[in-house]
Amino acid sequence: MAPQRFREQFDHIQRSMPDVPLAMGPDDSAEFLYEKGVVLARDGEEARVVEDTVRAHFTATAGLVGEDVRRVSAQTNRSGITRIRVGDPGRGDRGGDRAVASALRALRAAEGRAGHRLVSRNHVVHIAVNACPGDEPVPAQPTEQPNPAPAEGLHDPDTAVGVLVIDTGLMRDCRSYPLLARAKGDLQIKECDDDGVLRQYVGHGTFIGGLVAAVAPNTDLTVSNALNDAGAVLESEFGDKLFEAVDAGGWPDIISLSAGTSNGRTDGLLGVQAFMEELRARRTLLVAAAGNNGSATPFWPAAYADLPEYAGTVLSVGALRSDGEFGACFSNHGPWVKVYAPGERLTSALTGFTRPVPYVYQHSTYDACRYGFSYACTCQSPRHTGVLSDDEAGPGTPDQVMFEGLANWSGTSFATPLVAGMIASHMVAHKEPDPRAARRQLLAGNTAFAEVRGAVVPALRPPTWRPGPAGTAGPAA
The missing domain is CATH 3.40.50.200 (Peptidase S8/S53 domain)
Structure with a gap:
């Protein structure tokens, strides 16, 4: 069986982030890594729009729990980014996170009205030989x-x-x-x-x-x-x-x-x-x-x-x-x-x-x-x-x-x-x-x-x- 570099690196990065449950994405392939159960928004009014929209969507959608939607951290840093919990990070496996994917879909109409993106997965950024290395030294x-x-x-x-x-x-x-x-x-x-x-x-x-x-x-x-x-x-x-x-x-x-x-x-x-x-x-x-x-x-x-x-x-x-x-x-x-x-x-x-x-x-x-x-x-x-x-x-x-x-x-x-x-x-x-x-x-x-x-x-x-x-x-x- 051929080596599975991306999955090997997933395990390596997960060990380096033991407190951050990770998934591979997008949901039908393995192009990037992201944090399970969480989405990102800009702090302030946009974060409130994301929270309210996702909560309403989850409340109306069978199988997804609306009360999971809550602010995880209101950043006061220069990046102005807030993490919003939209699901249980312990659910599912590393192949994807249904709650995160559903939250992104729920914001599509609101993003169209705003004219720009309101929400994102919380991706793992890595050195460029990491999740898919050219080789090792x-x-x-x-x-x-x-x-x-x-x-x-x-x-x-x-x-x-x-x-x-x-x-x-x-x-x-x-x-x-x-x-x-x-x-x-x-x-x-x-x-x-x-x-x-x-x-x-x-x-x-x-x-x-x-x-x-x-x-x-x-x-x-x-x-x-x-x-x-x-x-x-x-x-x-x-x-x-x-x-x-x-x-x-x-x-x-x-x-x-x-x-x-x-x-x-x-x-x-x-x-x-x-x-x-x-x-x-x-x-x-x-x-x-x-x-x-x-x-x-x-x-x-x-x-x-x-x-x-x-x-x-x-x-x-x-x-x-x-x-x-x-x-x-x-x-x-x-x-x-x-x-x-x-x-x-x-x-x-x-x-x-x-x-x-x-x-x-x-x-x-x-x-x-x-x-x-x-x-x-x-x-x-x-x-x-x-x-x-x-x-x-x-x-x-x-x-x-x-x-x-x-x-x-x-x-x-x-x-x-x-x-x-x-x-x-x-x-x-x-x-x-x-x-x-x-x-x-x-x-x-x-x-x-x-x-x-x-x-x-x-x-x-x-x-x-x-x-x-x-x-x-x-x-x-």
Whole structure:
């Protein structure tokens, strides 16, 4: 039986949120995760409309209990989001929540009258290799060098570009890696489990920080640990996490964000609307990962790049495979993904270089690409058995490796900081103080393209990035 990555990750994230019953959605598939028994609304009058409408609907609908509808928390934070209980979170299974789905349907007429969305599921926002990972990290060979290699250039505090990575934080010994010697920010809160084994996705923020520093040496790099807990956070908390990250050091020139979620809609996430509106009023550019679901479904916040009012504020980034000529099998795609960059088997620092640390693989590789591609993709290689994956004969013995510094890792998570770094480098080289103008200039002057599922798309490849083997064949039809 093939591994079930999404369901394996559901279990992993549920363990990291033991007090939050979760379901998969939408109700007939598994594209995203959300909190059972709860919907979101904007605080104030809209929350009252949602409560009253859902209560009246449930009272008139057999099998649904109207008195379950009540305010869970009236937020006084900057995101202005209220959680409203609409059902028993203990009912049903992880395949969906009937009460939440019914509450959303009950508000359709009211939303039509209001002209905008009033209610939403409380989605789980996750780092972009989480609920559907590109792969897990692999120790680099002893002679292997960073890829992209460090670009030439020196740090100049007068002209350095501010880049904020909002992610899992920094490993405590990351500054032993020369490219991260000046990195600022938060430490990963817990790196290892009680047995001294690296926890899943630990090092994600460090790996990303190393990529930014390699592509753009003249940056003031800060790595936030706002997504420390398994890289996952509820949508109701995500907006405030973003606000806290920028409040800690001021709004930077560029935010590199390798996290998000799909939600089955084309108008964004209710929980981050306040942040996005403030972002639009600033000069900061958000560079966001398109996600690793191998899907054309919009992944937020990256997909804000396709909304006219945010077109200059957000840049969405998909991943190219190792040869840089075609899209990686796992990369999300579609018109809302505005640029692609190498995102398969990049090499950066996972940990510092002061001690070897063991890691046990969580997912098993596949016999064939789970997206139907025919090249030697990360679905299949390198082979390993993971602790979360069962086969028909029962779980196998999971493989363990040792990390001591550099690793290979794949995902749109890692294509994203390459693009953020290239925009920062353009700002320095052209003395352009406006990151949004630099983004426009860089894309307007770009002459490189790649093929992604039959479409010709813009591709940004750092000058120091080295392509790898092209694999055995082109992309799937």
